[in-house]
Amino acid sequence: MDPRLTEVAKELMSELGREGAIQLLITEDDGLVKKEIEKVCLGLSTGPQFRGHVLLALRKELFEDQVVLRSAAELYRDREVLKTGIRSLDLLLGGDGIGIGEDGQLIEFTGRAGAGKSQLCMQLALMSCAPRDFGGLENGCVYINTEGSFPVSRMLEIEAGLREKLDLQLDYQGSSFSDKVIVEMCRSADSLISLCSYRLPWLLEQSRARVVIVDSVAAPLRFNSDRSARSGSARDSLVFQLVKALRTVARKFKALVLLTNQVTDVFIEAHQERAGAMRLRGSLRPFAPALGIFWSSYMSARYLLTKDGPTSTKSIEVLSSPSKPTGAKLALVVDQAGVSEISSELPA
Incomplete structure (x- = not known):
């Protein structure tokens, strides 16, 4: 994943807190998503595709360490x-x-x-x-x-x-x-x-x-x-x-x-x-x-x-x-x- 996306996700976590970041992931208000991402993007493009990548990075930051996949062995x-x-x-x-x-x-x-x-x-x-x-x-x-x-x-x-x-x-x-x-x-x-x-x-x-x-x-x-x-x-x-x-x-x-x-x-x-x-x-x-x-x-x-x-x-x-x-x-x-x-x- 592009390290810039990870940085944006971390900034969102810092800005919104864990609960706020979770709410951002589940909201259906694209305008709110765009507004929050623009706050931390410092002039980067915030088109729909970019916003989707940011949300994926945010989801990874929030939940990846909580889900551990292990084999039966x-x-x-x-x-x-x-x-x-x-x-x-x-x-x-x-x-x-x-x-x-x-x-x-x-x-x-x-x-x-x-x-x-x-x-x-x-x-x-x-x-x-x-x-x-x-x-x-x-x-x-x-x-x-x-x-x-x-x-x-x-x-x-x-x-x-x-x-x-x-x-x-x-x-x-x-x-x-x-x-x-x-x-x-x-x-x-x-x-x-x-x-x-x-x-x-x-x-x-x-x-x-x-x-x-x-x-x-x-x-x-x-x-x-x-x-x-x-x-x-x-x-x-x-x-x-x-x-x-x-x-x-x-x-x-x-x-x-x-x-x-x-x-x-x-x-x-x-x-x-x-x-x-x-x-x-x-x-x-x-x-x-x-x-x-x-x-x-x-x-x-x-x-x-x-x-x-x-x-x-x-x-x-x-x-x-x-x-x-x-x-x-x-x-x-x-x-x-x-x-x-x-x-x-x-x-x-």
Whole structure:
């Protein structure tokens, strides 16, 4: 474009301001356009063709920097992901880790007690604090604990194991990852909803954390200390309020929300079936994730963790995912050093 046209457009921007320049672009009064351009043209010809070129230059000055055209390959390459520190687990959870987008996704890890849900979440919390060169986000995490006291010593053991996996003991001399993990405690459904609605947005804004973990959602929603048991309709109302609060912060702060859930036994006759019921390997007892179908309908992806006998061997299986087939699974070791890989059974 002729640099003189760019200069005229800049003069118009200076003379009219941004709003005035936009009004000039959309006006149908050619006389007004001619008058304004003549003010800044200093004797240049202001014929219709020239005025049209000036308006094109003005449009470019106003809007070109606001519209960025990018290919799908560029968007995929530049998207943010949270890695687990285990390549095969990254593949299971999304391809190259858990993607962090603007869609307010909620990801659930469910399973019986001792299946490794909390250890996995603590490892993900620490990875969110790790340097980007090693798959982390370098931003931090808000970890909401709803059951018992927070196991600080276990997190420190997992951090030591994670640093060893990533070869960070000598290469990275930064502060402890756990220094960037903000721990909040909740015991009731009402306090959890209040925290996620009001305090959590403030924490994310102040800390720039990009990961939120609720471990677990089931305890406060299934049972409350001042009420023996939540009725179905009352619990559904609480679920809706909690999901709304979590989705709001996920979208506003482009944060990743990870949730752990319990499972409950399903008491049915042998000939009966129930949607969503599953069986543990080697067990005749059917079970399903807690909180029911209403809760599950809000989850973007769900994963089941199971323990294989008394050993530290566990497995993680896809219950629902936008990127992996249901039933895809992976064997893991979960011990004091965190989560490690045994072997991959991912289908092609």
